Structure formats: C-alpha cells, structure tokens
Amino acid sequence: MNSQLKKHVSTLAIAAAAFATFSTPAVARPQTSGAEVSATAFPQDASDLEADPRVTYGVLDNGLRYAIMRNQTPKGVAALRMRIDTGSWNETDAQRGIAHFLEHMAFNGSINVPEGEMVKRLERHGLAFGADTNASTGFDQTVYKLNLPTVSEEVIDEAFFLMRETASNLLLDAEAIDRERGVIASEKSARDSVAFRSAVDNLAFFTQGSGRIDRLPIGVDETIASMPRDEFVRFYQDYYRPENTFIVFVGDVDPKKALDKIESYFGDWQPASPAGIKRPLVPAAIEPGTIGYYQDPEVLTYVTLAALYPYEQGPDTLARRKAKFLRNLGNSIVTRRLSRMVDEGRAPFLSGSLANYSQRDIVDGAAVRVRSEEGKWQESLAAADVEVRRALQFGFTQAELDEEIARTRRTLETAVERANTRKTYASREYNYAKALVDAFDSERVFTSPQANLAAFEQHIDGLTIDDVEAAFQKAWRGYEKPAIYLSTALELEDVETQVAEALAEARTLPVTAPIERAVQDFAFTDFGEPGAIVQDTYVEDADAHLVKFANNVRLNFKQTDFDAGTIYVQAKIGDGFFSMPPGNDEGLRRLAANLLSRSGVGPHTSDDLRSIFAGRRVAARPMLRIGEDAIQILGATDAKDLGDQMNLMAAYASAPSYRETIASQYRDQIRAWYPTHDATPISVVNKEVPRLIRSGDERYGFGDLESFMTPTLDEVRQWLDPQLKSGLIEITVVGDVDKQTVVDQVARTFGALPLRADRPGLYPGSRDLVFPQRPAEPVVLHHAGVADQALARIYWPAPDGSDPVTVYRLQALRSILRNRLTDVLREELGSTYSPGVGLEASDESEDFGYVFAHVTTAPDAAFDVVEETEKVGAKLAAEGVEQDEFQRAIQPLIEDVASSLQNNGYWVNALADAQSDQMGLARFRARGKAYRTMTPEDLGALAARIFRVEAAYPIVVLPEQ
Known part of the structure; x- marks a missing residue:
C-alpha cells in the first residue's frame, strides 16, 4: 500500500486564507457575434435548464461575456464584478504567486490613474476600500469587486472606468512591483497558520497526483521576491483578455443602460498578443485504502x-x-x-x-x-x-x-x-452579484x-x-x-x-437497522390568557410602534418590505452578561451560553426541535454575549410560521432546559480545543488582551483550562433561571407582516407570561471598567504558532458610546487612522499586508472606550511597528485632519446611510432598546446629521484627545521561539 504519511508539518511557508480565494423585467437578450465566440458561451447553452429570465446575458464582438440583472434591494445601489478566467493554476514555475501579485498591482498605477490614486478616487466617490473595493484570487479565477453606494452617472462611470483600467491598462511599473513585494510577503506570513498548513496537507492527500497544491494562489517566497517585470507583463497579456473576461452588473439600473456602459468601456478592447495556454486540470491518482x-x-x-x-x-x-x-x-x-x-x-x-x-x-x-x-x-x-x-x-x-x-x-x-x-x-447573506459569479x-x-x-x-x-x-x-x-x-x-x-x-x-462491529423515531408534538403552545396592552405609542420618524403589555413585556415593531416574506424577531431577556454572579469569569459564561443554545426547551432536545419544526421556517438562536446587557434570542420566520416561532422563543423564557449531556460535551470540546488556544497571534490576543486593557478584570478574556472545567450546571441554572423567568423582556419584530398579527402573537405568548421586571436590575460595579496606565515597555505575549508571525496592537483610551455624535466621529476617525497607517506601514515601509483599526464605543460602561490599531508583521519588526504606529497617531493628534482625507473618510459613511435604512438588521438593532434606554433610536436620529455636519476640525480635536503617546497601551505578540 502506498500511504501518504504526513507526519510533520510542511516546511513550505504557505499563507493563503483559503484555496478558492485570497482575499425586474429583463431586456431582450442581444445577439452574439464574432467568429471566436463559442457556441457554449454560458452553461445554459449546453443544458436543458433555463437560466433565470431576470438576467440578461450576452457576448461582445471581442468575446467578453456579461450578465446584467436589475435588482432594487436596496434601492439606489449596484454591484460591479469583473471575473478574469485565470488564477494560480496557469502560472509557470517561475511565476508562482503572480496571479495574486497581479491583483495587488491593479491598485498600483495604470495608464490613466497614477500609483496610489485608485483607492483615493474610489473613496471620494463613497466606496470604502476593503468594505466595498476588493479582489480575490483563486486557482482558476481572479475577481475584482466594486460595490456602488449610489447609481449616479458619475459613480457608474468611475466604476467602469477603473475596471477597464485594471483589465487592460496597468502600468506594472518595476519599482512599484518591488515596493509591493514586502506587502505580499507580509500577507503570506499573516495568513500562514497551523490550520492552513493542515488544510493544504488535507488537499494534497485527497488530490494526490493532480499537482493542485503546487500552485497555491499565494505563491512561494522565491518567486514573490524575484519575479521580474517581464513575467508580470507576460502573464497580464496572456490571460487578461476580453475572451477571458466576464462582467457582472447587478443593481437599481435599467439593464439597457448597464449594457451601454459595458459596450462603451469594454467594446474596443482588443488583445495586444496571442492568448496564453491554459493548463488542463490533472485528475487525481486515486488509490483505494491510502x-x-x-x-x-x-x-x-x-x-x-x-x-x-x-x-x-x-x-x-x-x-x-x-x-x-x-x-x-x-x-x-x-x-x-x-x-x-x-x-x-x-x-x-x-x-x-x-x-x-x-x-x-x-x-x-x-x-x-x-x-x-x-x-x-x-x-x-x-x-x-x-x-x-x-x-x-x-x-x-x-x-x-x-x-x-x-x-x-x-x-x-x-x-x-x-x-x-x-x-x-451583502457580506453575510445571499447576494446576487456573488451568486452570478x-x-x-x-x-x-x-x-x-x-x-x-x-x-x-x-x-x-x-x-x-x-x-x-x-x-x-x-x-x-x-x-x-x-x-x-x-x-x-x-x-x-x-x-x-x-x-x-x-x-x-x-469493521468487526455489527450494524443494525435504524430505529423508527416518532416526531413529537411541541409541548409549548398555550401560555395562558393573552396579555392586555397598557401602552401603544407610534414613533413617527422611525415609523415604528412601541407596545407594552400588562406584564411589563415590551414589543417594538416596524413593518417593512425590504425582505419579502421575512420577519426578524429578537427577544432581549434579563440583564445578560452584567448579571453574572461576582467572582465568575468566562468559564461560567461560556458554559451558560452552550447550555442555553444547545439544550433545547423543556422535554425537547435541540435535535427534537429540528425534527418537530422540519418543513417550517422556525428556529431560535439564544445568545449570551460578553458585554451585552441582556440574553438575546434571535429568529427569522414568515407570517405563516410566526405563531410557531413565538411559541419556541417564549418557551426559552418560560421553560429553559439545562442538560448534563450538553455540559459534558461542552467540557470535552473545551479539553480538545484548549491546547490550541495559543496557536496564532490573534488567539493569544483573544485570551489575554481583554483583561489587560480592562486593568485585569477577569470577566474578560480567559484563564487556564481549569477555569472552564470548574463551573457547574447548577451554577448556570442559579444564574440564568431568574433572568429568563422574571427578567425584563423587550421584543423587537421587523419585517413583512402587519402590526396586528404581531401584537396578537406576542400577546398570547410572551404577553401571557407571569409579571416581569419593569426595569433592568442593579448590579453594583458590574459596568465599572478602567483603562490601564501605559507600561514602561510594550507588553510582550507569546504564541505557539508559525515562527515568522508577530502581531502589534496599540490601544488608546477613547470616549464611551453614550453620545451618538461622538460615536460617529470615532467611526470617521477610525477610517482616517487606517488610511494613514496604510500609507506609512504598507506603502512606505512595506511592513504589513493590511493594518486594521477598531474601536470600542459601548454605552454600557461609563468613561470606558478605546481605539486600537492592529498590525501583522515579522517578529524582528514588531517593536519598530509599534513605534511607527504611535508616531502616526501622534502626528494625527498634533496636525489634525486634512480636507481631502476627511472627505475620503466621510463620504463612504454618508453614502451608506440610505442603503442601511433599507436593511431589516439595521432596524432590529435601532429598535432593540426603544423602550428601555433608547440608545438605538438616539443613534438613528443623530447619524445623518452627524455625518453631514462633521468637519475636519471636529475630528482633529477628537484625535488630539485620543492619540496621546503617554496614554497608549502597546502590546506585541511574538512566537515562543
């Protein structure tokens, strides 16, 4: 037997995030022409399946293919995708990594766009780099992506212009290529991990003989460091060609107009040289029993x-x-x-x-x-x-x-x-642009x-x-x-x-026939006399209704047509994380969260629930998250199944189940996971840093394995039962349903429960958090993962989230800091792939918040990165914000307002506390004006308040070696 034993980790330093990627009525279908166009330009041409009639397909004379779809959710936005039919599989031995490298070069200068200007142009038009502008490279394709926040003529033209520049007009300047080598190497290192190496080895085993892993999209160090410009030009001309290009345009635009744009910007594109040869895929050498x-x-x-x-x-x-x-x-x-x-x-x-x-x-x-x-x-x-x-x-x-x-x-x-x-x-749900590609x-x-x-x-x-x-x-x-x-x-x-x-x-173990299992009836359908309404208020600016029942249960409701047939339900119960008994930590919270989400309700296990509600759009996801002021139960359903959905969610509040089998499984899972908790720099951050930046508060981060093994099921029950059975309940329902239907369903379920608390509980000291003093030297932590990976994080204390205007200024300031860090650390020093900036601006803890920079780097550069990052912050504090960088930061935020207001998830969050502290409504009311009236001086003053070197808290995560 020829076994493929992989006893030790590969010495190859691989760093891709995954193998596949790195990173209305239709108009009549146009006639295709051109002798070079295949008779099977699209899969439907060789199939008995009919393509979705809402999509217009076609082929330009030069062979470029396209798909256009009118979609009006949200209104006034569009998406443009350009797929190039090549990836790492077509690379030669001397070009390994060039497809991905070339994707980076799309942002580094073209005939009509100077180096460094493409991202800035996009931001000035309201497209946020990273969130709305991106690209990905896989084995077999490279995809460029632009999400258009408006469908104005100017924005559409800019998007198509930049896509055409990428398709045929890249300069591929030798000096720009050299400057980008360090960025690619940094990305390669940042994405390397034990988990990734394991996945590569798995792929190698199941595709052995195919050579698949010999062409990983990220490439290898030797070629990344040495590929000359000639190779870039050769690969670009070989494969970036009209007949290899597929354009997808989806959005709130007349398909005829979209087709006109495609023809206008791509119709004259002609390749300058013969096409490159595409490597055929190689079948795996399958050997039974390997x-x-x-x-x-x-x-x-x-x-x-x-x-x-x-x-x-x-x-x-x-x-x-x-x-x-x-x-x-x-x-x-x-x-x-x-x-x-x-x-x-x-x-x-x-x-x-x-x-x-x-x-x-x-x-x-x-x-x-x-x-x-x-x-x-x-x-x-x-x-x-x-x-x-x-x-x-x-x-x-x-x-x-x-x-x-x-x-x-x-x-x-x-x-x-x-x-x-x-x-x-969309980033986390089905979306047409991605689905078409x-x-x-x-x-x-x-x-x-x-x-x-x-x-x-x-x-x-x-x-x-x-x-x-x-x-x-x-x-x-x-x-x-x-x-x-x-x-x-x-x-x-x-x-x-x-x-x-x-x-x-x-194989010596006998097998028997499966046992027939009867599906149970759900035990919780009658909760008593439906609750009476004692208050019903209409909130005009939010077009929402706030209802209160006699048992103190609140209902916040908004009818929308943003997602046909869908109703989103959120129940907030009790006081959540802040009610955790003193002296406990992440061990108790995580056990409680697992028991709550996996134990089912009453006599029904979670497996029972899957069978009971099979064929119905009914499910509930209980959540007990760090820093949240309530237990949350989330669900999505439709009008037909709303009654069953409310039955299930109310059962979690009235008959929670805590199963010892789940507690035992949870401990087994923790024992299996805990030895890997330090496998990457970020996993070490997740363990240690939450405590460090809260001056040692042990409710945040986590400790040793014993801290997870100690909490008991009875301790969880003693904590959660009072919360679930008598705590404050605030329910938010948003979606495609009428008010009376929702009120009736809530009245007969949650409204029928015994009297609930009328206000949040008091837990002295539970929200008191203190940002630490700056250490004499950066705090050094160690990870047990890949030896050439390090991470630098710098935290600055910032205002809390009690003032909505300050929150929105912080969001704009975050974009400016990220852009400046990108300019210095990536473009000037080449020391990181993608610096990140985050912030904590919760209204739960008074006088506690922070902004942080996150930079992946090489171990020997980590302390220099800390120093340079602090300098960027200090310069921003001292010199303020320039008008152009302000505009590039604020425009994407402004453009996002309209589309977010057409999103049910946004309204669930905005209305979730509409009858308790109303912070969501306050932020909704402040957002548009805050962005429109914000000035560079406002952000400069905030930067001077935050980015003080003497207040910063620097952390470095280095390999154990």
Whole structure:
C-alpha cells in the first residue's frame, strides 16, 4: 500500500486564507457575434435548464461575456464584478504567486490613474476600500469587486472606468512591483497558520497526483521576491483578455443602460498578443485504502473516511441536479444521525458530518468527517464507519426521508418568497452579484428560485426510499477500502498500521437497522390568557410602534418590505452578561451560553426541535454575549410560521432546559480545543488582551483550562433561571407582516407570561471598567504558532458610546487612522499586508472606550511597528485632519446611510432598546446629521484627545521561539 504519511508539518511557508480565494423585467437578450465566440458561451447553452429570465446575458464582438440583472434591494445601489478566467493554476514555475501579485498591482498605477490614486478616487466617490473595493484570487479565477453606494452617472462611470483600467491598462511599473513585494510577503506570513498548513496537507492527500497544491494562489517566497517585470507583463497579456473576461452588473439600473456602459468601456478592447495556454486540470491518482497523517501540537483531531473515484465531466442538466439531490439526501440523513448521537451523549466524537468531496475535473467522492478528543480518534473512526455501513446495509426510514424533504422544500419556498428582495451585494447573506459569479465559475446555470422549486417537486414526484438508497450506494462505491486521513496533535508511530488496525477493529462491529423515531408534538403552545396592552405609542420618524403589555413585556415593531416574506424577531431577556454572579469569569459564561443554545426547551432536545419544526421556517438562536446587557434570542420566520416561532422563543423564557449531556460535551470540546488556544497571534490576543486593557478584570478574556472545567450546571441554572423567568423582556419584530398579527402573537405568548421586571436590575460595579496606565515597555505575549508571525496592537483610551455624535466621529476617525497607517506601514515601509483599526464605543460602561490599531508583521519588526504606529497617531493628534482625507473618510459613511435604512438588521438593532434606554433610536436620529455636519476640525480635536503617546497601551505578540 502506498500511504501518504504526513507526519510533520510542511516546511513550505504557505499563507493563503483559503484555496478558492485570497482575499425586474429583463431586456431582450442581444445577439452574439464574432467568429471566436463559442457556441457554449454560458452553461445554459449546453443544458436543458433555463437560466433565470431576470438576467440578461450576452457576448461582445471581442468575446467578453456579461450578465446584467436589475435588482432594487436596496434601492439606489449596484454591484460591479469583473471575473478574469485565470488564477494560480496557469502560472509557470517561475511565476508562482503572480496571479495574486497581479491583483495587488491593479491598485498600483495604470495608464490613466497614477500609483496610489485608485483607492483615493474610489473613496471620494463613497466606496470604502476593503468594505466595498476588493479582489480575490483563486486557482482558476481572479475577481475584482466594486460595490456602488449610489447609481449616479458619475459613480457608474468611475466604476467602469477603473475596471477597464485594471483589465487592460496597468502600468506594472518595476519599482512599484518591488515596493509591493514586502506587502505580499507580509500577507503570506499573516495568513500562514497551523490550520492552513493542515488544510493544504488535507488537499494534497485527497488530490494526490493532480499537482493542485503546487500552485497555491499565494505563491512561494522565491518567486514573490524575484519575479521580474517581464513575467508580470507576460502573464497580464496572456490571460487578461476580453475572451477571458466576464462582467457582472447587478443593481437599481435599467439593464439597457448597464449594457451601454459595458459596450462603451469594454467594446474596443482588443488583445495586444496571442492568448496564453491554459493548463488542463490533472485528475487525481486515486488509490483505494491510502492513509494520510498530519501532526502538529496545535491542531484539533479530525478523522476523515472517504470513497473516492474519478470526476465525471458533464454539463449542468436537470438529470445531473437530480442525481446530486438524491446523493445529498442520503448524506444529510446520516449527518442527522451523527448529530443526534452527539446531542444524546452517545457519540465518542464531538461532531460529525457527511458530504460530497468533489474537485471539478480532479476527483469526486463522498466523505465522513468526525472531530474528536485526541485520545478518542480510534473510537470516533469506528463510530463514523458504523453509521456509514448502517446506511449502506439497511438504508433509511420513511420518517427520515420525509424530514429531509420537508426541510429542503421549506428552504426553496423561502427562496421563492425572497427572490425579488435578495440583496444586490451583502457580506453575510445571499447576494446576487456573488451568486452570478459563483455560478459562472462552477459552470452552473443560474436558475431562478421558482425553477429550483419546480425542479425539486419534479425530483420527488414518485420518489421512493429505494431511489435514495440506490443513490447513496452509488455515491459511496468503493467504501470497502476507504481513503483515511487523520489530523491530530498526537505524535504516532507506525501510523499506517495503527489506522489500518483501527479500521479493521471497526469493521468487526455489527450494524443494525435504524430505529423508527416518532416526531413529537411541541409541548409549548398555550401560555395562558393573552396579555392586555397598557401602552401603544407610534414613533413617527422611525415609523415604528412601541407596545407594552400588562406584564411589563415590551414589543417594538416596524413593518417593512425590504425582505419579502421575512420577519426578524429578537427577544432581549434579563440583564445578560452584567448579571453574572461576582467572582465568575468566562468559564461560567461560556458554559451558560452552550447550555442555553444547545439544550433545547423543556422535554425537547435541540435535535427534537429540528425534527418537530422540519418543513417550517422556525428556529431560535439564544445568545449570551460578553458585554451585552441582556440574553438575546434571535429568529427569522414568515407570517405563516410566526405563531410557531413565538411559541419556541417564549418557551426559552418560560421553560429553559439545562442538560448534563450538553455540559459534558461542552467540557470535552473545551479539553480538545484548549491546547490550541495559543496557536496564532490573534488567539493569544483573544485570551489575554481583554483583561489587560480592562486593568485585569477577569470577566474578560480567559484563564487556564481549569477555569472552564470548574463551573457547574447548577451554577448556570442559579444564574440564568431568574433572568429568563422574571427578567425584563423587550421584543423587537421587523419585517413583512402587519402590526396586528404581531401584537396578537406576542400577546398570547410572551404577553401571557407571569409579571416581569419593569426595569433592568442593579448590579453594583458590574459596568465599572478602567483603562490601564501605559507600561514602561510594550507588553510582550507569546504564541505557539508559525515562527515568522508577530502581531502589534496599540490601544488608546477613547470616549464611551453614550453620545451618538461622538460615536460617529470615532467611526470617521477610525477610517482616517487606517488610511494613514496604510500609507506609512504598507506603502512606505512595506511592513504589513493590511493594518486594521477598531474601536470600542459601548454605552454600557461609563468613561470606558478605546481605539486600537492592529498590525501583522515579522517578529524582528514588531517593536519598530509599534513605534511607527504611535508616531502616526501622534502626528494625527498634533496636525489634525486634512480636507481631502476627511472627505475620503466621510463620504463612504454618508453614502451608506440610505442603503442601511433599507436593511431589516439595521432596524432590529435601532429598535432593540426603544423602550428601555433608547440608545438605538438616539443613534438613528443623530447619524445623518452627524455625518453631514462633521468637519475636519471636529475630528482633529477628537484625535488630539485620543492619540496621546503617554496614554497608549502597546502590546506585541511574538512566537515562543
């Protein structure tokens, strides 16, 4: 057997964040022309699937392809994406890392934009660099991204102009390339980690023979440091070509106008030289029974068992989608079985799941992956193997299949409801700009939600368990000799023998048919007599209603149409973090948060709840966060399921469950995680710094392992029960529903509960925080991760968040400090990839707040970075703010106001305390005026108050070595 043993960490210094990336009625479809245009310019050209009719596709005469979609959520914004059909896979040995490096050079000078001016031009038009301007490089594509905060002619023209400059007009100046080398090297170092190295090794194992990891997007040190300008020019001319370019424009713009812009800015683009050769993908060398091993003291323990086989090429068709759907059904059912084992305390592993393992044109297969404690990897391997074999031998039950079908149908129905109000662009939810690029990249037809639902109904018409079992058998063919990969902190001898013996032992375990499980009825549907309303106030400027019930429960409501069919619900209960009994720390809070979120309610486990509400848009996410003044329960639903949603959320307040099985699992997870808590500089910061900058307050950050093991379930119950069962309740509902429906549902659930507190509790000293005095020398902490990584953080005390105007000035000042740090540390010194600036401006603690700079760097430069960062702050304090940098900082904030007011999440936050301290409403009322009337002098005065060297608190995190 040819095993792929990976006993020690790779000596290759790799630093990419991930392998794939670094970082209305439609107009008629235009006729395509040009002899060079393929008959299959888009996936739908070779498919029986119909593309979403809201999207206009086309090809210019020069071969450039585009997709245009009108979308009016939010109104008045747009997104522009430019995908270049090349990434690191097309690099030669002498060019490794050049695709990503070239992405950086897009911001370093073009024929019509001097070096250093592109970002400034974007900021002057209201596009915030980082948040709205970015790019990413993967194995097979490079994507440039602009989010347009307005759709004025000026902004649209600027966006298209800059994209065209990037596409064909980059100068690639040799001196600019040399200046950027240090930035790339810094990014490479910053993104390197044990977790990343482990992921690369995992990819190498499952794609062995394909050469995939030989072309990681970040490149290698040698080529980053030495690639001459000629190589950049060659790669740029070879692959940045119209026929390799796909433009996506989504937003509140007439598609005809968008097409005119594409033709105007890109229609005359002609390549200057012949196209470069695209490297074909290489299939993996699949060898049944191969074993892989990755060891490092800082990695968590995972075991993966996979059935692998060659990837079958083919277009995206209805039949192919049905086959994938059936395959996913079986994997989802077994994943639920693994999850249930964990919930019920029957699993030796901490978590587990089944999924397809597919790398297009390289390898296909199915895999089960379980995470465990170090010493339980053999037991976990055996348990995972038993469940896969159980499914292969005995199949599934009708109840299991019905649950997965119901859950899938509800997801697709929700997508149909939301189809016309999904976002043009967004960072954490579905958005059309990203979805169109992703579909094109993966050669999928971008189909409408309606078509997806119709296809699903066609898939399940006449579907039997036999069909699903047959698909599962096919997906797991070859599992008699699975490929096995073990990642662990344990140093094992003769790993191949140990893993083979563990599998052989597992195969001696008998499997039995799955047990039929009856779905329970939810126990909490009647909470008593519906509550009476004692106060109902309309807040005109927010178009919101504030309702109070006789039992003191508050309801804040706003009807919106920003997200069709969706209702967001937040319940704030009790006094949260600040009610934690004195003398306790993060150990108690984290145990409490886990018990609250994972124990279910009353007699129902969390697994029970998933089955009970399968097929309904019902779920609740309890949260007990650091520094928050209430326990939060979050949910999203629609009008049809609002009653069930309120039942579930009210059950958390009236019948919380604290399960010992969850407490035991939590401790197992902590024991598995704690040895890795110092694996990166940022993880050390998360542990140590919250206490340091609060003068040793032990409620923040965390201590040793024992501090997590000591708290008990009874201590959690004694803390949380009074909060949940009698604490102040303030509910906020925002979304596509009428007021009376919401009032009625809250009245019969939360409004029917026994009398609640009418005001927050008093916890003397719980909000008292003190910023520390400056140390004589920077505080030095150590991490156990990659030896060439370091981190510098500098904290300055700042005003608290009680004054909204000051909060908005702090946000603008943060942008200015970040821009100045970028100019000095990145552009001048080349010592960091991307300096960051953050702030704490909470109204919970009087006279406590801070601004901090975060800089990743090399260990031998860390103290110099501290010094230079403090100089940047001191200069800002002494000299004030220039008009141009002020405008570049404030314009993106101003432009963001209108679109944020069309976001349900914004209104949930703004109204969350509308009947308690009204800080959210105060900030809503102050924001627009604060930005419009702010001056450079205002920010200069604030900077002089904050960025005093004698008040700063510098911290350096260095490697242990």
